[in-house]
Amino acid sequence: MNAQTKPSPTVFDVQRIRADFPLLSRTVHDKPLIYFDNANTSQKPASVIEAVDDHYRRHNANVSRAVHQIGEEATAAYEGARDKLARFINATSRNELVLTSGTTQSINLVAYSYALPRLKPGDAILTTVMEHHANIVPWQLMAARTGATVKAAPIDERGELIVEKYIEMLTPEVKLACVTHVSNVLGTVNPVREIARECRKRGIPLLVDGSQAVPHRPVDVQALGCDFYALTGHKMLSPTGTGALWARKEHLEAMPPFFGGGEMIREVRFDGTTFAEPPHKFEAGTPNIAGFVGLSAAIDYYHSVGFDAIHSWEQQLLAYATERLREIPGLRLVGEAKEKEPVISFLIEGAQATDLATLLDLQGVAVRSGHHCAHPLMQFFKVPATLRASLAFYNTREEVDAFITALLKVRKLLM
Secondary structure, three states, X not given: OXXXXXXXXXXXXXXXXXXXXXXXXXXXXXXXXXXXXXXXXXXXXXXXXXXXXXXXXXXXXXXXXXXXXXXXXXXXXXXXXXXXXXXXXXXXXXXXEEEEOOHHHHHHHHHHHHHOOOOOOOOEEEEEOOOOHHHOHHHHHHHHHXXXXXXXXXXXXXXXXXXXXXXXXXXXOEXXXXXXXXXXXXXXXXXXXXXXXXXXXXXXXXXXXXXXXOOOOOOOHHHHOOOEEEEEOOOOOOOOOOEEEEEOHXXXXXXXXXXXXXXXXXXXXXXXXXXXXXXXXXXXXOOOHHHHHHHHHXXXXXXXXXXXXXXXXXXXXXXXHHXXXXXXXXXXXXXXXXXXXXXXXXXXXXXXXXXXXHHHHHOOEEOEEEOOOOHHHHHHHOOOOEEEEXXXXXXXXXXXXXXXXXXXXXXXXXX
């Protein structure tokens, strides 16, 4: 059994969980904070904050560079985070996991180290209209350097990927396919296993952006069948500047290093350098050691709550919030996929998204407004921006009610 799927408690005590998150108790503009910007970054439980604090107070040293006691402690903690994360996503080996600053660095690593040496004029990279810029711009940079092209599979008005069209676009010139596991704007969950199966039939490697999936659901990279899986720590209760790239062993062994420097070598001579084995050959320089200590504590926290309980509660919140939003006159939901994670984008007729977000902030409600680093998706829906409320398992129905009350109030001010 994957550790993520450990049985969860029969009763989900959200108030007990909220007590573990210090920031949730603060006020904003003299109002209790309602934090609905979790797709942007999650809040951190006290155990994560304390783990980082303890590292700097008691174990602060560089990793893999000393035989003294605290150096060994720091190294054990850092490499222990790799072990936990490998188990968390059910990697075959810890050596398949490159620790990075987040999904953006992970995807760029694949772009520069895997794609760039292989692409040539006439080749193509396939992505989708719903991708975050981090899964578009690196491929455009590669295309500009190699003469390859970037193709985007379409979505429908519900915000669902047209899977048969994606599969149809897996033509022989496609040398790499990409897809987000969960849309950061729509919450849409894409059928990664089906896509990976079709890619394997054609010998096309598949990269998955897992930033918005890992905080909400168990991820098993072996079961998914993809070739690369990128994730970000700060969206999953961890410090900023943490993340990882999981990749199949054969890819990592064939890929040249992306960055050069210390800790990614066996020996440096002026007549040539011998690189370390994966994953270390991709980890030049001093890493975010304390950040990964925090990520390790975050994984422990997820295990203590259980993903069955997390997913059940978040789906209840998503359904309730969607139902309440439908009550608001002139509100348009953007993205109504059948399978979603708790991300809701919407517009209100006659009101700018940024104005709504600004006024909601004065009511203590933190939501996101803008294009959400997804310009092509905004262009598809023919809107400049949306308002996005993204929920997490520490949010409550009472917060949803207060959000709706605040939204009705600010809507009235703008009408």
